[in-house]
Amino acid sequence: MAAVPEAEREMSLALLLALQSVPAAPPAPATPAPPAPAPAPLAVDFDLAQVKPADRCASEGDVSEILVCGRRPGGTYDLAKWARVFETGPLRAETAIGRRATAGAYVESAAMPGGAVSKRAMVGVKIKF
16 A cells, blocks of 8 residues: 555545534424315306407597497408419529529439438539520
8 A cells, every 4th residue: 555645645634624624514404394275176167159349440439539340341351362462382592693594502312222321412513596
């Protein structure tokens, strides 16, 4: 067994004295009382199917308020217009790079031996004759 250096022995002694001077941990608190049980839910006598919408143009307020009633033709929103605006179609990443040439980026995949699939990102240039 190797001899312990003098400085290390003094540090160990100092550490032991420091640990003994630390006060003991406070005693654990008594177990708290269990929480009060939640109140029973109230019975709700409400059925949304029985609720009828109020007439939106019936004024019950001040006579000086301005009330505008009316409906838009074709429903609340023009869904046909938005269907045309956001119509899905093929997305082409192409741009003209001259009078007769276009450059574009596209992806393709090809079957490889062993059942693997090669996925590629390609950049191409097309020149019209």
